[in-house]
Amino acid sequence: MNGRNNRYQKDYQNQNRTQESNRQQKSKNQEDPIIIEVKENITKILSKEIDRDGKILIENAMKLGEYLKDKGMTTSQIRNLYNEAKAIDYNKENGPYNVSLLRAKFAYNAGKYKDKVKGFQIIADKALANVDSADKFERFLDFFEAVVAYHRAYGGKE
Known part of the structure; x- marks a missing residue:
């Protein structure tokens, strides 16, 4: 027994x-509510027609910049990814291919830095999957630049 x-x-x-x-x-x-919210707004952020004044882009960049600061992501980490994106000329023959490849670079960084980058990678992946024109890629770069700026403004470390 x-x-x-x-x-x-x-x-x-x-x-x-x-x-x-x-x-x-x-x-x-489970994704953080900020990540869910920004992810849901990606199509609006990338659209010049829907977000003519950039209000949605800026509001979401502010939220994401602060979120990334709180997660401990450094300005340098964000800026390195931004520089990779900015080097792409969407209008060149291999532009769309390079945008697709950028998704893999974000995934690599998410694996490398785990929790610090994962939320950003989720949003960037969704955004890059929706980039199908030079205008949308330009909006992606504007959003990305605003995220870097707000991250720094909220006290993100270099």
Whole structure:
């Protein structure tokens, strides 16, 4: 009888460990509300027709800049990615290809810096997936530049 109770106790402990592990994994996979909000606004941010005055672009850049500062991302990390993006000329033959490749560079940085860059990578990936014209790429660069500026303005470290 004692061996049987022991086995049930071990099964119960394993079940509790599994449930706790699942809870932790679920909380890791949940996106921050700021990331969700900015991600939902990406199509508006990239559209000159919808966001003529840039108000949506700026509001979201402010939120994301502060979020990245709070996550500990440095201005240099953001600026390095920005410089990669800015070097692309969308109007050249390989421009759209280079924009697609930029998605991989963001993913690499998200893997390298984990929590610091992951939210930014999610947003950048969604934005870059929606870039299908030089105008949208220009808006992406404007948004990116504004994020760098607000990150620094909110006290982001160099």
